[in-house]
Amino acid sequence: MESAIFMIEGGKPLEMVKEHIAERLRVKAVARALAAELGVDDIYTNRSTGILSGVCFKGKLHPEFTKARGREGVSYPKKGTEWDKRIKAQVGHKEVSGWIAKEFGIPCGIRYKGDNCNGSKMIGSPFNECGFLYLGESGPYAMWTPDVPAEVVKTEADGYEVEEPAKSFVLEFDGCRRIEKEEWEILVLQNKLEQRQAS
Numbered sequence: 768m769e770s771a772i773f774m775i776e777g778g779k780p781l782e783m784v785k786e787h788i789a790e791r792l793r794v795k796a797v798a799r800a801l802a803a804e805l806g807v808d809d810i811y812t813n814r815s816t817g818i819l820s821g822v823c824f825k826g827k828l829h830p831e832f833t834k835a836r837g838r839e840g841v842s843y844p845k846k847g848t849e850w851d852k853r854i855k856a857q858v859g860h861k862e863v864s865g866w867i868a869k870e871f872g873i874p875c876g877i878r879y880k881g882d883n884c885n886g887s888k889m890i891g892s893p894f895n896e897c898g899f900l901y902l903g904e905s906g907p908y909a910m911w912t913p914d915v916p917a918e919v920v921k922t923e924a925d926g927y928e929v930e931e932p933a934k935s936f937v938l939e940f941d942g943c944r945r946i947e948k949e950e951w952e953i954l955v956l957q958n959k960l961e962q963r964q965a966s
Contacts, residue, residue, distance in 0.1 A: 770892065770912060770913060770914060771912050771913070771914040771917075771938055771945060772909055772946050772950075772951055773912070773943035773945050773946065774907065774908070774909050774943060775899075775908040775909060775943055776944060778943075779940075780910055780941075781942055784901060784908045787861070790860035791817055791860050794818060794857070794858075794859055794860050795817060797819070798810060798812055798818065801854070802819065802822060806824075806826075807822040807823060807824055807825070808823075809822065809825075809839075810822050810823070811823075813859060816860055816862060817860050818854075818857040818859040819854060819857060821842060822842055823840050823841055823842065824842055828842060829842070829850070831844055831845055831849060831851070832844055832845060833845055863898055864894070864897045864898055867898070867910065867912065868896060868912075871912075871940055873897060873912050873913065874913075874915055874932050875889060875891055875897070876889045877922055877929055877933045878930040878933070879922050879927035879928060879929050880927060880928045880930065881926060881927050882926075886927075890914075890918045891912070891913030896913050897910070897913070899911075900951060902954065902955065909946070909951055910943060912938070915933055915936045915938055916937075916938050918933070919934060
């Protein structure tokens with residue numbers, strides 16, 4: 768399922784992506800500080816909020832952490848310990864997909880009716896329907912969302928009647944301009960080339 772990609776040039780989307788980047792950096796700094804205090808390099812963070820959730824001890828295990836689990840050998844703070852309290856006290860960044868969808872009223876699912884049925888389906892990448900793309904703190908910035916109108920057309924072509932809010936959703940955002948996926952990929956490659964040439 769293809770997403771729609773938009774270059775962010777101003778307005779609310781620009782404010783949001785800058786806030787998101789600042790918050791990610793803040794959360795990452797806290798996670799790194801906690802890891803440094805524990806003397807570990809390998810950490811595991813929550814994908815949605817960025818907070819530190821587990822660590823990998825290369826040497827002696829910290830007494831307030833569980834034995835290593837899984838292939839990666841991740842240890843977690845034991846319940847009720849000081850480290851458990853410190854890990855739980857972290858404040859993560861906003862879950863970006865839900866934040867974008869809510870802020871712009873983007874439907875991440877479609878409800879539909881057929882002759883003898885009703886149904887619904889999720890659209891976009893599961894649990895990651897919307898998000899930001901950026902090459903650094905200073906940009907350029909982009910945003911991806913489900914291509915709601917394209918999904919409505921496909922669903923109606925299958926003989927179903929699509930319900931609101933997806934049916935009449937307009938895929939336009941103030942401060943954004945829609946681009947092709949390849950346009951973003953070119954920007955990424957240009958950035959990599961510039962970095963390589965500079966080193």
